[in-house]
Amino acid sequence: MELTGLLKMTRFQTFRIQMRKNKPLDESRKTSQTSGTKIDLHERVDLIACLGGDGVILHASNLFRDAVPPVVSFNLGSLGFLTSHHFEDYSQDLKRVIHGNNTLEGVYITLRMRxxxxxxxxxxxxxxxxxxxxxxxxxxxxxxxxxxxxxxxxxxxxxxxxxxxxxxxxxxxxxxxxxxxxxxxxxxxxxxxxxxxxxxxxxxxxxxxxxxxxxxxxxxxxxxxxxxxxxxxxxxxxxxxxxxxxxxxxxSQHPLPTVNKFDQTGDWFRSLIRCLNWNERLDQKAL
Incomplete structure (x- = not known):
């Protein structure tokens, strides 16, 4: 199933962050049905899908000042410490996230402090x-x-x-x-x-x-x-x-929730080994 077909399984709406040229976001401006600001964006978005590396997740976090919707991140960057999902598995991973409550497996969420x-x-x-x-x-x-x-x-x-x-x-x-x-x-x-x-x-x-x-x-x-x-x-x-x-x-009273690939601790240790080569060495030979 293609990504576009999968996304049609649920209702999605795209929002544009209004920015003045060379000026910061005007948060006092009232929003319309086709635009959002940091103030109300969390009320209009249910799920964030990030395609890229850790910088994309940091950017997504910056878009939300208050509550942040769950973030599922697919690794397309060079390091991807925070991106535990492989893009090749996007179809099954997104289906598991969207319909997680209807399966015995479910999904794990890590609330990342801000x-x-x-x-x-x-x-x-x-x-x-x-x-x-x-x-x-x-x-x-x-x-x-x-x-x-x-x-x-x-x-x-x-x-x-x-x-x-x-x-x-x-x-x-x-x-x-x-x-x-x-x-x-x-x-x-x-x-x-x-x-x-x-x-x-x-x-x-x-x-x-x-x-x-x-x-x-x-x-x-x-x-x-x-x-x-x-x-x-x-x-x-x-x-x-x-x-x-x-x-x-x-x-902050509003952490960033990320969707785990497998579980909270296992994903973290896999990232340590994959990205930082944590405690990687040849095994000691037997006597």
Whole structure:
């Protein structure tokens, strides 16, 4: 059965995200029956099918500020850590997802935690600077020749100062991305936590830590810092942080649900081995 024929088995409607040329999405604009915005898109979409790599899933996550429909992802990219479905199996996989409740097999869903991030300037929230990230938020020194100096608060308590290239706050989903490359742990996406990973810290004792998902972090550029800093969200939407600016980070109330190929743990370990060659070595020979 072709993909178009399979999709005709249920009712689908396509929406266009209204964008002003060279301007961000105007979320105050009322939507019509043929268009959607981040505000109401979750009320009009029941299922997302992603064709590509991990970047397509990150883009789909960025389209939804509140609740996110289930995502079934087919691997057409070069790595595809999050894309556990093979495109060759799209027919049977989509049928199993759409009609899962009518079979004994059913489907497994992984609720992937997201972070709600908001930029503050002079103690006040900057309008329009609210981001939901699936992988990580990164504050770094950018092209500045000086070390980053970042004050890190949890529930308004100063817990440490980062002096180095920067700091990563990652979700369990993002633990196998930039955070792992910087020396952080790899965490199963079902574990509710935040990963706090320094980037090339100027201290040998500064090791990555894992915080509970109830943590409310604030990364602030102190007024006595030698230079400004930069912040990026899932590797995009990069912008400058001036002295005195901060980013407040907490767990989003709206995770991203992904449809598993087999099960939650098995898919994750298969991705570790397939994409990262995790613990791959020749077997020790018998004596």
């Amino acid at each position: 972070l709600r991030c908001e930029i503050f300037r002079e103690g006040k929230a900057v309008p329009g600077k609210v981001f939901d990230v699936l992988n990580e938020v990164v504050v770094d020194r950018g092209s500045n020749p000086y070390l980053s100096k970042i004050e890190c608060y949890e529930q308004d308590r100063l817990i440490t100062k980062v002096q180095g290239d920067g700091v990563i706050v990652a979700t369990p989903t993002g633990s196998t991305a930039y955070s792992t490359a910087a020396g952080g742990s790899m965490v199963h996406p079902n574990v509710p936590c935040m990963l706090f990973t320094p980037i090339c810290p100027h201290s040998l004792s500064f090791r990555p830590v894992i915080l509970p998902d109830s943590a409310r972090l604030e990364l602030k550029i102190p007024v006595d810092a030698r230079s400004n800093a930069w912040v990026s969200f899932d590797g995009k939407r990069r912008q400058q942080l001036l002295r005195g600016d901060s980013v407040r980070i907490s767990m």
